[in-house]
Amino acid sequence: MLQKLKSESTKQLILNESYKLFYKNGFKTTSIDKIMKETKLTKGAFYHHYKNKRELGLAVIKLKLQERVYDLMISPLYTSIDAIELLKLTFLDKIKSFSIEEKQQGCPMNNLINEIGDSEKVYQTALKSIMEEWKLAVVQLIERGKKEKTIQTSISSKSVAVYLISAFEGIRGIRKIYDNDEVVDQYRLGLSMYINQIKA
Structure with missing residues (x-):
């Protein structure tokens, strides 16, 4: 039993440190x-x-990365807060909470998508699965907003979900080449205007 625990602890150590190194230095150079x-x-x-x-890369995506995206971006969307407020909290306010290091290094998932998302089908499928789960959560939130009459019923929920996620992931990537948050502030202003436009 003790050996089994030690073995699992070793496996987790490799997984955790690999995730950090992939994020900091990139998958290919690690x-x-x-x-x-x-x-x-x-x-x-x-x-x-x-x-x-x-195999390790796939484990990092399926275990570490998926958990991070779920905890940070997906799970909060299933709370009972007003749909419009949740969109603002997720796509406008969340980005302010990232550390300087996270802003400089960008989004771990976006980095892997850009680096290895097209290199092997197994990586592509694993990364796409996370993205689809996130997209579904946003679509369901928008649909709830439509039922609660806080979001316009005429809009395409899937299109809005893809747009919001793409804008968020895009600014995480763009921010890496700047040494301040001016571009993030511009993103937030523009996206705030968009979210206000889809309000009922």
């Missing part, structure tokens, strides 16, 4: 050697838990 150096583990420990870097 070698197994770099991961082992960071974790202070042997390559034997790595290969005991993961066949290769490809």
Whole structure:
């Protein structure tokens, strides 16, 4: 039992440190050697838990990245707050809460989409699954807003969901090339105007 716990702890350590390194340095430039150096583990420990870097990358997407996106961007959309307010909290206010480091490094999911999203079908499918879950949550929120008469019924919920997510992910990427939040403030003003336009 103790050995099993130790083994699981080692696996989690590899997963957590890999996620941090992929986020900070990129997936392609992060070698197994770099991961082992960071974790202070042997390559034997790595290969005991993961066949290769490809398998580890998939685990990072399915476990670490999916959890982050769900906790930060999806789960809050299922609360009972007014739909318009939830859209503002998610797509306007959330970005202000990111640390300087997170602003400089961008969105972990967006970074992986841009770096490896088109390289292998397995990565593409895993990343798309997270995006589809997020999109569904936004669509359901907009549909709730329509029923509660706070959002215009004539708008396409799917189109609005894709637009909001794309705008948010886009500004996370664009912010990386700036050394201040001026561009974020412009994004927030523009998106605020858009959200006000879809109000009932």
